[in-house]
Amino acid sequence: MAELDAEQQVLDRIEKARRRKPKVKEERITLAHGSGGKATQTLVEAVFLEAFRNEVLEQLEDGAELAVDGGRLAFTTDSFVVSPLFFPGGNIGDLAVNGTVNDLAVSGATPRYLSAGFLIEEGFPVADLLRIVESMATAARVAGVEVVTGDTKVVEKGKADGCYINTSGVGVLRTGHRLGxxxxxxxxxxxxxxxxxxxxxxxxxxxxxxxxxxxxxxxxxxxxxxxxxxxxxxxxxxxxxxxxxxxxxxxxxxxxxxxxxxxxxxxxxxxxxxxxxxxxxxxxxxxxxxxxxxxxxxxxxxxxxxxxxxxxxxxxxxxxxxxxxxxxxxxxxxxxxxxxxxxxxxxxxxxxxxxxxxx
Amino acid sequence: MAELDAEQQVLDRIEKARRRKPKVKEERITLAHGSGGKATQTLVEAVFLEAFRNEVLEQLEDGAELAVDGGRLAFTTDSFVVSPLFFPGGNIGDLAVNGTVNDLAVSGATPRYLSAGFLIEEGFPVADLLRIVESMATAARVAGVEVVTGDTKVVEKGKADGCYINTSGVGVLRTGHRLGxxxxxxxxxxxxxxxxxxxxxxxxxxxxxxxxxxxxxxxxxxxxxxxxxxxxxxxxxxxxxxxxxxxxxxxxxxxxxxxxxxxxxxxxxxxxxxxxxxxxxxxxxxxxxxxxxxxxxxxxxxxxxxxxxxxxxxxxxxxxxxxxxxxxxxxxxxxxxxxxxxxxxxxxxxxxxxxxxxx
Structure with a gap:
């Protein structure tokens, strides 16, 4: 009974926290909205969650759990904008693969398939793109995933910063594990x-x-x-x-x-x-x-x-x-x-x- | 017999076309590499296909066919960089939803789940973001898909152009149809x-x-x-x-x-x-x-x-x-x-x- 009361209290608290309606106070997007911190949380809750509201998204986990054809899949997306593109220990390419592989892994899924969306600034050296793509391919091999679909967009000089990459991923959820x-x-x-x-x-x-x-x-x-x-x-x-x-x-x-x-x-x-x-x-x-x-x-x-x-x-x-x-x-x-x-x-x-x- | 010979000839032609090894001749990325035309094709084949080579990607279809848990899924990705962001009949938001829904549809799949990756320039008006996100939500409802996972990155002023969006999508392939x-x-x-x-x-x-x-x-x-x-x-x-x-x-x-x-x-x-x-x-x-x-x-x-x-x-x-x-x-x-x-x-x-x- 005491256990049940305690549980009810926790549920009440969660419900109360959920009812607090967040609002973006700023008129313009700031770097803080991309920090992962308080401003990001408010933006996600007030703008994205409010518009797209559904049971899966509301979990706010790193990967979404999909029920497809009787199976359970994890689905996740991440954009990479790291500056500089190359740094000791890696570059934006392996970062983009590992980042999405990791979001799937911590969802309790075995990572399987990745997409790669390149957003490239006009004038970006092809040799740098090759290095990045080769790092992605190596990282994918190491993680046991395949890049199965992709997209390339090029924007004018001054409308990006070299190269941005989005990777989305699909993994198969382990049976018996529900993490959250x-x-x-x-x-x-x-x-x-x-x-x-x-x-x-x-x-x-x-x-x-x-x-x-x-x-x-x-x-x-x-x-x-x-x-x-x-x-x-x-x-x-x-x-x-x-x-x-x-x-x-x-x-x-x-x-x-x-x-x-x-x-x-x-x-x-x-x-x-x-x-x-x-x-x-x-x-x-x-x-x-x-x-x-x-x-x-x-x-x-x-x-x-x-x-x-x-x-x-x-x-x-x-x-x-x-x-x-x-x-x-x-x-x-x-x-x-x-x-x-x-x-x-x-x-x-x-x-x-x-x-x-x-x- | 004549039929078999003709088929063999077609297969030989395809094989020959495949063996031609493409090469990016330019040292730097140009807008043409994002046009969807000849330069894009060369870039995809010489850089991306070469590095990520696998049977699914080699199909070069709009959506990748995944075999997961006995089912057949389609998986696709697209980044949107349209300028201007708002235009008669739509904006980057519904474009990003419809574009990925359509890539899944023409793969022979029933579109089910989308991811949304936002790449926003510092200083972008929150009101514009709200309009875009609301259009996405409406487009998703119309298409019968759910946005189940997302990501937001913010880059400094001058390192993007307002707002770019990547949407990736997962759909369920119809049984009995193999399009290509x-x-x-x-x-x-x-x-x-x-x-x-x-x-x-x-x-x-x-x-x-x-x-x-x-x-x-x-x-x-x-x-x-x-x-x-x-x-x-x-x-x-x-x-x-x-x-x-x-x-x-x-x-x-x-x-x-x-x-x-x-x-x-x-x-x-x-x-x-x-x-x-x-x-x-x-x-x-x-x-x-x-x-x-x-x-x-x-x-x-x-x-x-x-x-x-x-x-x-x-x-x-x-x-x-x-x-x-x-x-x-x-x-x-x-x-x-x-x-x-x-x-x-x-x-x-x-x-x-x-x-x-x-x-």
Whole structure:
């Protein structure tokens, strides 16, 4: 009975949160609307969700679940506008493949097919396009997916920035797994699969905006193998997300809001490379907000945390996986960080966009 | 026996055409690479097909056929960069929905799910975005599809042109139909579903580049209903295409090349509105190359031409459908036009891009 009451309270909270009608206050689109943070969330809810409202889209997961011909598919889309196009560890091409492969993987799907839509600025070097396309082809082979359909548009000089790529993907959902950030509940453990922020810092450094040398490279990689191993070891995994735009902090907020729970993380437990921490300080940004492109955040039942960690650490992409926090019940909808100094602070969604065009 | 020899000859021709290795000669991307014409074809074959080579992509059809869980799906992608964003009869929003719905429809699929990827320039008016998104939602309702997943990226002012949209789509393939331009064969009839070039001319006029007044509006519309009626009436339909970028001339060339047949069309039989003909003359372009956004080209067995025409004319979007030509066997790979003056000329693929950013 007490259990039922508690559940009803959570449902009521979720319903209440959903009824709050968001509104875009700005008259013009700003870079913040593309940050993955607060402005993006408002734009998505007030404009896109409002117009396209349907049960699938309302889940606001990384991949949409489709029921087709009795089967269950995942479908996802992502546009890539990273600047510069080439950076240590990768380029827009493998990023575009891995990004969509990862959105499918964290939806619990085996990635199968990709589309590739190129939007190219007049005057773009064909040699650069070739390099990008070859990287895409290699990344697709590594991830076991096929690029089966495509499109090319060219716009006049000054109407784009070299090359933008959209990739959409179709995957086959595993039977028996239903993942979703809404299912997180008090007592669950929160894990990350490795050091955070490598990709974002690498791209910022590649722009030459910081006068520092560093060996850090993008973590761009397909996580479908890591996810498969984790789901095999712990079929009870509640939710998975890849921490891209807006970083781990954004994912944690999405969990807290969707499930109306508290997410309590330990700063000391979060793996961050020294170079990434240093560069983040110079940029004046918390590494928690810096994009990764090959890291996942997993929510698993508390009792399964160790098994999940072991499974992740046994995979090359998860060697430095860590338990970073727990789901609590209060305050609902918020992310709390226990700092290394012994204090506690709220980790909110990004306001503004400190790292534009990171992916 | 003679039949077998003839088939072998066609297969040999196709194989020979396939072995010709295309190469992009230019060092930089030009607008022509986005025209849908000769340069686009070379880019697709030399760069994309070469890198991503797989059986599905090699079909070079509007939609990729996926085998998933025993079912057959169609998957397609298209990016929209039309300028201006708003034009008589529509805007980039309904264009983006109808365009992808139509690619699925002409693949023989029932359109079901769309993704929407927005690429927005900083400073774009939120009110314009709302108008676009509302048009998309209406178009989706009309076409019976759901927008189930999306993405938003914002780039700095001067790195885009207001708003670009990518839509990808998933549809369910009808059982028993296998459409493909490769299957066209001598004796087949070629039909169009209505007057051609309305969309392209409307957009050019909306740019104010021609100092003429006209009542012509874009033909942007979802053709899935028209296609369904046609396939019910004539299950033997060989191939369907929607004539967008590059117009009907480009589709006819794709048929001629893919099947290594001759396509012989009658200029007098091609429906073109008077305003479209007039504007095309001023633009110095043949209406055959001007984009439509709600017209299909159908190849049907010769004996079924009348039945197909009747089925199309019974649908509101096909009232002015016309039989415009026949498939012949010589010269293979070429499109011939019998002109209204009694002559015959070759209709080649577009060289250059006389109508950039029409869709």
């Amino acid at each position: 950030v809404r299912t997180a509940r008090p007592g669950d453990a929160v894990l990350v699969s490795g050091p955070i922020g490598d990709h974002g810092v690498t791209v910022m450094l590649a722009r030459g905006e910081l006068d520092i040398d560093s060996d850090v490279v993008s973590d761009t990689a397909p996580v479908h193998g890591l996810v498969a191993d984790l789901l095999t070891a712990v079929p009870e995994v509640r939710a998975l997300r890849d921490a891209t735009r807006g970083g781990v902090a954004t994912i944690l907020n999405e969990i807290a809001q969707a499930a109306q729970v508290a997410v309590v993380v330990d700063e000391a437990a979060i793996p961050v490379r020294t170079e990434v921490r240093g560069a983040s300080e110079l940029l004046g940004i918390d590494p928690l907000y810096v994009a990764c492109e090959g890291r996942i955040v997993a929510v698993v039942p508390g009792g399964q945390a160790e098994t999940a960690l072991e499974a992740m650490r046994a995979h090359p992409l998860g060697e430095q996986a860590a338990l970073i926090g727990r789901i609590g019940d209060d305050p609902p909808g918020l992310v709390l960080l226990n700092t290394t100094f012994g204090g506690t602070r709220i980790v909110d969604l990004l306001v503004g966009d400190p790292l534009p065009r990171i992916c | 331009v490769r299957t066209a064969r001598p004796g087949d009839a070629v039909l169009v579903s209505g007057p051609i070039g309305d969309h392209g001319v409307t957009v050019m006029l909306a740019r104010g580049e021609l100092d003429i007044d006209s009542d012509v509006v874009s033909d942007t519309a979802p053709v899935h209903g028209l296609v369904a009626d046609l396939l019910t009436a004539v299950p033997e339909v060989r191939a369907l295409r929607d004539a967008t970028r590059g117009g009907v001339a480009t589709i006819l060339n794709e048929i001629a090349q893919a099947a290594q047949v001759a396509v012989v069309v009658d200029e007098a039989a091609i429906p073109v509105r008077t305003e479209v003909r007039g504007a095309s003359e001023l633009l110095g372009i043949d209406p055959l190359y001007v984009a439509c956004e709600g017209r299909i080209v159908a190849v049907v067995p010769g004996g079924q031409a009348e039945t197909a025409l009747e089925a199309m004319r019974a649908h509101p979007l096909g009232e002015q459908a016309a039989l415009i030509g026949r498939i012949g066997d010589d010269p293979p790979g070429l499109v011939l036009l019998n002109t209204t003056f009694g002559g015959t000329r070759i209709v080649d693929l577009l060289v250059g891009d006389p109508l950039p950013r029409i869709c």
